[in-house]
Amino acid sequence: MTLLPQSFRALVIGSSGTIGSAFMELLQNNPSCSMAIGIHRHSEYPIDYQDPSSIESSAKALALQAPFHLIINTIGLLHSPKWMPEKKLDDLNAEQLGELMKINAIGPALTIRYFSKLLDPKNSVMVNLSAKVGSIEDNRLGGWYSYRASKAALNMFIKTAAIELRRTKPNTALIALHPGTVNSALSQPFRGQQIGRPALEAASDMFNVITRLSKEDSGSFLSYSGEKLPW
Ligand SMILES: NC(=O)c1ccc[n+]([C@@H]2O[C@H](COP(=O)([O-])OP(=O)(O)OC[C@H]3O[C@@H](n4cnc5c(N)ncnc54)[C@H](OP(=O)(O)O)[C@@H]3O)[C@@H](O)[C@H]2O)c1
Numbered sequence: 001m002t003l004l005p006q007s008f009r010a011l012v013i014g015s016s017g018t019i020g021s022a023f024m025e026l027l028q029n030n031p032s033c034s035m036a037i038g039i040h041r042h043s044e045y046p047i048d049y050q051d052p053s054s055i056e057s058s059a060k061a062l063a064l065q066a067p068f069h070l071i072i073n074t075i076g077l078l079h080s081p082k083w084m085p086e087k088k089l090d091d092l093n094a095e096q097l098g099e100l101m102k103i104n105a106i107g108p109a110l111t112i113r114y115f116s117k118l119l120d121p122k123n124s125v126m127v128n129l130s131a132k133v134g135s136i137e138d139n140r141l142g143g144w145y146s147y148r149a150s151k152a153a154l155n156m157f158i159k160t161a162a163i164e165l166r167r168t169k170p171n172t173a174l175i176a177l178h179p180g181t182v183n184s185a186l187s188q189p190f191r192g193q194q195i196g197r198p199a200l201e202a203a204s205d206m207f208n209v210i211t212r213l214s215k216e217d218s219g220s221f222l223s224y225s226g227e228k229l230p231w
Pocket residue numbers: 014015016017018019020040041042047048049050074075076077103129130131132178179180181182183184185186187192196
């Protein structure tokens with residue numbers, strides 16, 4: 001049974017990003033979505049993973065607008081002006097590893113901690129954008145050490161939190177969702193423009209998956225097509 005009620009309230013975290021802003025556009029044009037709020041580093045209730053205390057303060061400020069039936073976290077990092085994904089062991093460095101863990105795993109884990117309190121206990125969905133390259137079982141090509149490891153860590157946080165939420169919020173589904181390759185700032189250095197699909201199309205595919213979720217799907221790793229991915 002779908003977890004989104006006829007009229008639902010949504011929150012997009014990382015709404016300044018390519019996929020985050022596409023989700024905002026999609027939700028703002030969906031007549032069933034009665035409220036869509038977007039937050040990012042420079043929004044009214046700022047959330048910045050460089051400053052973990054902003055996660056709690058943003059969630060506390062947004063408690064006035066709760067409950068939400070849908071929370072989608074799209075924050076993520078693959079490269080920076082200082083470094084690109086590692087191709088080989090000799091590229092590994094503590095700064096890059098620490099940075100990607102902070103943005104892709106620790107920030108999202110604390111976001112689950114503080115923002116899951118804003119979910120409607122009657123029925124709700126919390127989605128974290130992960131990546132298929134974070135799958136340990138599916139790793140055939142190697143490389144991209146810090147991004148792969150940070151998304152694998154994120155997946156473990158999601159799975160573990162989903163087990164706890166099954167007890168404390170049994171009508172909530174918490175999932176990891178892979179958007180596919182999308183034309184965005186993140187994928188741009190890797191031929192994202194050529195091989196990625198438009199963000200609105202990806203958001204629409206993912207929203208179709210979200211609308212079909214039941215509470216039994218909590219703690220799963222899904223692709224934009226609805227396919228179950230190996231951890
Ligand atoms: N694009 C793809 O092909 C692809 C494939 C697989 C998975 N994904 C995942 O999908 C998600 C969205 O990616 P995208 O393609 O939309 O990338 P994007 O356009 O680069 O958006 C990234 C978002 O993350 C935010 N962000 C980065 N560092 C942050 C920090 N320290 N604190 C708070 N926010 C921060 C950005 O905020 P600012 O606007 O302030 O920089 C932006 O909102 C990511 O989790 C990514 O790993 C993408």
